[in-house]
Amino acid sequence: MRALEAPGQMLQVLRAALAAGINHLETAPAYGPAEAFLGQALAQLRQEGAAPGDGGWVITSKLLPGQSFLSGCEALDASLDRLGVRTLDNLAIHGLNLDSHLDWVLSGEGARLIDWALATGRVRQVGFSSHGSNALIERAIASDRFRFCCLHLHLLDPTRLPLAQLALERSMGVLAISPADKGGRLQAPSDLLKADCSPFQPLQLAYRFLLAAGISTLTVGARSAADLKLARSLAASDGPLDREELRVLAHLQRQRELRLGPDLCGQCRACLPCPNDVPIPELLRLRNLAHGHDLMEFTGERYNLIGRAGHWWETVDASSCSSCGDCLPRCPHQLPIPDLLADTHRLLAAAPRRRLWG
The missing domain is CATH 3.20.20.100 (NADP-dependent oxidoreductase domain)
Known part of the structure; x- marks a missing residue:
């Protein structure tokens, strides 16, 4: 494409x-x-x-x-x-x-x-x-x-891995859609994310994370021959994660938790349904990535596609939160969800952008 x-x-x-x-x-x-x-x-x-x-x-x-x-x-x-x-x-x-x-x-x-x-x-x-x-x-x-x-199966968004495992258990093939670009624009990561994943490249770690989980196919989305260099180096790298990879994955998670502190959304989805149809977990996931790994370009682009991509993406952004408080007693971590949604909107709202394929 x-x-x-x-x-x-x-x-x-x-x-x-x-x-x-x-x-x-x-x-x-x-x-x-x-x-x-x-x-x-x-x-x-x-x-x-x-x-x-x-x-x-x-x-x-x-x-x-x-x-x-x-x-x-x-x-x-x-x-x-x-x-x-x-x-x-x-x-x-x-x-x-x-x-x-x-x-x-x-x-x-x-x-x-x-x-x-x-x-x-x-x-x-x-x-x-x-x-x-x-x-x-x-x-x-x-x-x-x-x-x-x-x-959509990503290192920085593994919430659908249980669905992938369900498919694998039924002998279905599982293809990861865009683990690089939609996974956080990992082909051009922030300096902070590169430091979090060192000594590995973020995209290298993302590919290995999915391969080790048993995912049968990863899409690369190459524009040029150079885009396939990493795939070539990982051609035979589908075994279990080694000790150093596990250490870096734990470090990545720990750094996100430290930066977000008590405001980290764990993506449990207990806050749903929202009476205003706000996709709370997805919006707070973008906030996690923005504050946790400085992925501002990626999260800003995704946020500003809301309501502009039909059924391919979310249709309601954080500005639709009415602070009704319906979600608050359901959150197991007592997150101030309306305040976090307002912060997400202030942080990421910008002029509209066009998705690659309309």
């Missing part, structure tokens, strides 16, 4: 991926010309006889939920044509974010579409990506309709 300046840029990234031992390409029609550029690059590599060993490329693309059977069929065939392949290894329902999206897959037009894609050999297996609630993701995993899931 990032190597989109020219087809030659995509070809350069794929050559570097081969050299790094990468065999999985994940894309979507929504990512501008990505599928077309990938198709051209794959054709060039086929002509050169260059492909990963042990079965060649594994290709994942996506379909948006909610469309009709006919439009879904046409969209899938268009993806196959752009990519220059007859079969997708993995088809992900792209953004299974609402209950209506899951209903579409389980009993609506989506169910018919998936059956057709599998029966005609256009797709080998079906999964989903989700930015939705934990309850929705758990329901999707338990449905037995999917063979893999793509989730």
Whole structure:
């Protein structure tokens, strides 16, 4: 989704991926010309006889939920044509974010579409990506309709790891969505976070944290060959965390706790539901990262996308807190939640910004 300046840029990234031992390409029609550029690059590599060993490329693309059977069929065939392949290894329902999206897959037009894609050999297996609630993701995993899931799993936000473990226990593949950029813009971390993670790079520690948890696939999102350097160095690093990694992870957590003191939100979610639909844990998570590791650019960008990205992100920011106090008796740590939400808004509210993909 990032190597989109020219087809030659995509070809350069794929050559570097081969050299790094990468065999999985994940894309979507929504990512501008990505599928077309990938198709051209794959054709060039086929002509050169260059492909990963042990079965060649594994290709994942996506379909948006909610469309009709006919439009879904046409969209899938268009993806196959752009990519220059007859079969997708993995088809992900792209953004299974609402209950209506899951209903579409389980009993609506989506169910018919998936059956057709599998029966005609256009797709080998079906999964989903989700930015939705934990309850929705758990329901999707338990449905037995999917063979893999793509989730936001991050070193600095491990709250969905139990969902990943649930999927792994059901023999589902688990892909971590953007552990670098959405994980805290770890490819360009703050000086404070770099110090907290020393002697490791923050992104190196984030990758190892997820690999050691059993996550089967990490997305890298390369714009250039240089972006794959770290992935290449970690190609065989999927074993348990070693003593030094565990020490640094404990230090990272301790530093966050020291800086936030009694105002640290532990993300237990006991404060919910909010009568004004304020997503309290998510907003206080951004505050944790801003005060705890000085991730101001990342947290500011995420905060100012609220209400501007549809069902892909939160729709209500901290200014909607009415200080009703409904959440206060439910917080096990007696956090002054309305005051912390007001601080979050003062700290992070700014002019609106555009998300990468609208």
